[in-house]
Amino acid sequence: MTGTGDETARIARRLSDRIGPFRRTLLRTSRAVADLPDIPDAQVEVLRALAAGAAAAPGADAPGAAPSALATRLGLARSTVSNLVSAMEQSGLVERRLVGGDGRRTTVHLTPLAVDRLRTYDDAATSVLVDALGHLSAEDVHALAAALPALERLHRGITPPPAP
Structure with missing residues (x-):
């Protein structure tokens, strides 16, 4: 990493300060x-x-996910995921x-309504x-495009590894 520790800390702070508001504004707008209902961020996740x-296993019978697997993937408590899924x-x-x-385990699947809302939101976004x-200027658009791979690597760098 180039730059001083103070410079890196300033960059980190600016990213942290801007990503949340950017995401919320994009979501709200x-x-x-698209005239979509307000769906809480945790439900969107x-x-x-x-x-x-x-998407990883397309088809009419695409697999769902066990609530425990969703909890692990999202880094949430199982009870939180259970409450989210119920709502x-x-x-x-x-x-x-x-x-x-045994008839005790369940998997969670998207409904056609959810698929439609996600598609509508993605199109609107x-x-x-x-x-x-x-x-924006062509220079700004180019800078954003050039930054995308670094943002993806940064995202992977802050994502905890899956639990064993």
Whole structure:
């Protein structure tokens, strides 16, 4: 890493100060553009985790995820995930399915409503960002594009390894 410890700390602080507000503004603006209901961030994280699993194994019977696996993946307590899934089930965003065998274990799956809302949100977020990028200089757009691989590496660097 180049630069002094103080410089690195300033960069870290600026990133921390800006990422949260940027994410919340993008989420709020995209929801408004798409006229979507307010879905809590923690529920969106569960939806994203389930969508990533479905994308990894596409098909009509794409696998769901056990609540315990979701908890591990998201770094949340099992009880928290259980409460989130219950609320999301009541909202029609997920469904639980019994796993064959003893009939006690369940997996959580996205409903068509959730898939549609995620797609609608993603389309709206893309539109919002394309519009905002159109108001920046070519130099700023290039700088953002060039920073994306570093942001992805940074994200991997702060992501805890999966539990054994």
